[in-house]
Amino acid sequence: QVQLEESGGGLVQAGGSLRLSCAASGRTFSMLSMGWFRQAPGKEREFVVGINWSGGSTYYTDSVKGRFSISRDNAPNTVYLQMNNLKPEDSAVYYCAADHAPLLPRRAGVVDYWGQGTQVTVSS
Numbered sequence: 001q002v003q004l005e006e007s008g009g010g011l012v013q014a015g016g017s018l019r020l021s022c023a024a025s026g027r028t029f030s031m032l033s034m035g036w037f038r039q040a041p042g043k044e045r046e047f048v049v050g051i052n053w054s055g056g057s058t059y060y061t062d063s064v065k066g067r068f069s070i071s072r073d074n075a076p077n078t079v080y081l082q083m084n085n086l087k088p089e090d091s092a093v094y095y096c097a098a099d100h101a102p103l104l105p106r107r108a109g110v111v112d113y114w115g116q117g118t119q120v121t122v123s124s
Contacts (some may be wrong), residue, residue: 001026002023002024002025002026002028002029002032002098002112003024003025003026003113004023004024004096004097004098004113004114004115004116005022005023005024005096005115005116006020006021006022006094006115006116006117007020007021007022007023007118008020008021008118009094009118009119010105010119010120010121011121011122011123012086012120012121012123014086014087014088014122014123014124015085015086015121016086016122017083017084017085017086018083018086018120019080019081019082019083019084020036020080020081020083020094020096020118020120021078021079021080021081022034022036022038022050022078022079022080022081022096022112022115023077023078024077024078024079024096024098025078025079026093027075028100029074029077029098030074030077031050031053031100032053032098032100032102032113033050033051033052033053033098033099033100033101033102033104034051034070034072034079034096034097034098034099035047035048035049035050035051035079035085035096035097035098035104036048036049036069036070036079036081036094036095036096036122037094037095037097037108037111038090038092038093038094038120039092039093039117040091040092040093043092044108045095045108046104046108047061047067047104047107047108048060048061048064048068048081048094049061049064049068049081050070050103050104050106051070051071051072051079051104051121052102052103052104052105053072053102055071055072057103058070061101063089064083064090064105067083067085067086068081068082068083068084069081069082069084070082070118073096076093079080079096080103081094082119083120086120086122087122088122088124089122090120090122091120091121091122092119092120093117093118093119093120094117094118094119094120095114095115095116095117096114096115097111097113097114097115098111098112098113099111099112099113100112
């Protein structure tokens with residue numbers, strides 16, 4: 001079993017930056033693909049970014065390319081999401097996700113593990 005705990009959300013002005021962290025427990029962390037989804041009020045949970053187990057492959061949804069950057073440190077079992085040049089449309093609850101597949105699925109319904117979520121609010 002894997003447990004995920006996010007931190008680092010908050011309120012920021014448009015153009016600002018935030019860094020989210022996701023700490024994972026469980027002995028299989030280094031073999032999991034990881035990433036982030038987000039969900040705004042009244043919308044479905046959407047894929048944002050994924051990273052494979054080694055950190056050698058990353059993939060982003062088009063709307064965040066060039067602004068967001070994901071990285072992972074397998075000791076101490078943490079994934080980071082650096083978010084720069086934030087926009088009001090980035091406001092959402094951000095969920096850390098993990099999966100046993102080599103690449104994190106882009107469909108929320110099939111992801112193996114979820115964190116509780118952290119709120120990101122970007123004011124205009």
